[in-house]
Amino acid sequence: MISRSGPRLSRRVTSQIASQTYPVPGTCCGPLQESYRWTKGLNCSKLLGESSTRWLAWLPARKPHGVNLLAAFAFGASLRTFAYIDGFNLYYRALSRKPQYKWLDLRQFSTFFLAPENELHEIKYYTARVSGKRDPGQPERQNAYLRALKTIDGLSIFYGSFLPKQITRPLVTPISGLPLYVEVLTTEEKGSDVNLASHLIWDAMKDVFDVAVVVSKDTDLVEPIRIVAKEIGKPVGVICPDGACPKGLREVATFVRHVDHGSLSACQLPRVVRSRIGREIHRPKEWLPPSTGN
Numbered sequence: 169m170i171s172r173s174g175p176r177l178s179r180r181v182t183s184q185i186a187s188q189t190y191p192v193p194g195t196c197c198g199p200l201q202e203s204y205r206w207t208k209g210l211n212c213s214k215l216l217g218e219s220s221t222r223w224l225a226w227l228p229a230r231k232p233h234g235v236n237l238l239a240a241f242a243f244g245a246s247l248r249t250f251a252y253i254d255g256f257n258l259y260y261r262a263l264s265r266k267p268q269y270k271w272l273d274l275r276q277f278s279t280f281f282l283a284p285e286n287e288l289h290e291i292k293y294y295t296a297r298v299s300g301k302r303d304p305g306q307p308e309r310q311n312a313y314l315r316a317l318k319t320i321d322g323l324s325i326f327y328g329s330f331l332p333k334q335i336t337r338p339l340v341t342p343i344s345g346l347p348l349y350v351e352v353l354t355t356e357e358k359g360s361d362v363n364l365a366s367h368l369i370w371d372a373m374k375d376v377f378d379v380a381v382v383v384s385k386d387t388d389l390v391e392p393i394r395i396v397a398k399e400i401g402k403p404v405g406v407i408c409p410d411g412a413c414p415k416g417l418r419e420v421a422t423f424v425r426h427v428d429h430g431s432l433s434a435c436q437l438p439r440v441v442r443s444r445i446g447r448e449i450h451r452p453k454e455w456l457p458p459s460t461g462n
Contacts, residue, residue, distance in 0.1 A: 246287035250377040251278035252364050254384035255295035256357050261385065261409035262427050268457040269432040271313065275320050276435035278381060281407050281425040286379055289322060292367055294360035296328040309452040316441040316449045326367075328359025365392035368404075372396040381405040383427075387416045394420040 253274060263270050274291050282288065295314075300307040317323055332355045342348050364382070369392055371377055380396065382389060385408045397404040403422035406413060413424045439456075441449040 247285050247378040248289050248376070249282060249286040249379045249381065250289060250371060251291045252368055252380060252382045252384075253278070253291065253293045254360055254364055254382070254386055254389075255293055256360060257384040257386050258409050258427075261411075262432065266432065267455045269429075269436070270309075270455045271316070271437050271439075271451045272432065273320070273435050273437045274317060274323060277431065278383070278407075280431050280435055281381065281405070289377065291320070291323040292364070293317065293323060293325050294328065294364050295325065296330050296357050296360065299330060299332075299355070305454070309454065312449055312452055315443060316437055319441055319443060319449075326360075326363050328357055328363065331356045331358050361386055361388045365389055368392050369395055369400075372400045372402050377402065379403045379405070379422075381407055381425075383407040383409065385409055385411075385414055385417060387414050390416040390420055393417065397422055 251274070259270075263272070274293060275288065278291055279286075279288055298306045298310050314325060317325060332353065334351055334353055336349050336351050338349050339347075361384075364384070365388075368380060368382065368389075372380070372395075380402065382393060382404060384406070393404045393406070396402050397420055404420075405423040405425060406417050406421040407425045407427060408417070409427045413421075413426070418424055437451070439451045441451075443449055
C-alpha cells in the first residue's frame with residue numbers, strides 16, 4: 169500500500185507526528201493542510217524535504233490510532249494487515265460461472281492485491297453451508313474446499329445461515345389468461361455481512377491491525393468501512409469481485425482493487441492438499457481446469 173520511493177522519516181519526525189503536540193512552527197504543505205488537519209503545526213517541508221507532499225498523500229485524513237502506520241513510513245516496518253472476505257459475494261460475483269477458479273487459495277489471493285509492506289496476519293472468511301437442494305453434489309464440493317481452507321495458517325471461517333423462503337414475484341411478460349404473479353422458492357444467506365462488519369469494527373477498536381482489506385461489493389458494508397477508515401483512522405481497502413466498485417464503497421475506501429482472471433488463476437491451491445493430520449483433500453473434478461480433464 170505504501171511506496172518506498174519517498175524519503176525516510178527520522179525518529180524525531182515520527183515522534184512529532186505520532187504525538188498530539190507539534191513544536192515546529194509553520195504550515196502543512198500548502199493545499200494539503202485542509203485535508204490533513206491533524207498535521208497542522210508541523211512544518212512538513214522543513215522536516216520531510218521537497219517530497220513531503222508525496223508522503224502526506226498516503227496519510228489518513230484523521231490522526232492514526234497508534235504509531236504503527238507512521239513507523240512503517242519512517243523505518244520500513246511491516247503493516248499488520250487483516251483480510252475480511254465475504255464468501256458468497258466473492259462466489260456469486262467472481263466464481264460461480266468460473267469453476268476452474270473455485271479452488272482459490274485465500275492467502276495468496278489476499279496477498280496478491282497488497283504491497284510488500286503489508287504483512288497478512290489474519291484472514292477471516294464468511295460463508296454458510298449450502299443445502300444441496302438444487303445441486304446434490306454442492307455440499308460435498310463445498311466441504312472439500314472448507315477443509316482445504318483450514319490448512320491455511322491464520323485463516324478463520326465464520327458461518328452464517330441460509331434462509332429458504334417462498335416469495336411472490338410479478339411476471340416480466342404477463343401471459344393473457346394466466347396469473348400476473350408467480351410464487352418462487354428462494355434462499356437468502358444471512359449473517360455474513362453482519363459478522364464481517366462487527367469483526368472489522370471490533371478488530372479496529374482493539375488495534376490488532378494497521379490496514380484492513382474487505383473483499384466484497386456489498387453496499388451494506390459502506391458504514392462499517394467508513395467508521396473504521398474515517399472515524400477510527402485505519403486504512404481500509406476494498407477488493408471488488410467484479411466490474412465497477414459501487415460509488416458508496418469507493419467514497420469510503422482508502423483504496424480499491426479489482427479481481428480479474430489473472431488474480432484468480434494465479435492464486436489456486438494445489439490439486440491435492442494435505443490436512444493437518446496428513447489426509448489428502450482433492451480438488452473436486454468439477455473444478456478442474458479444462459486442460460487437465462478428469
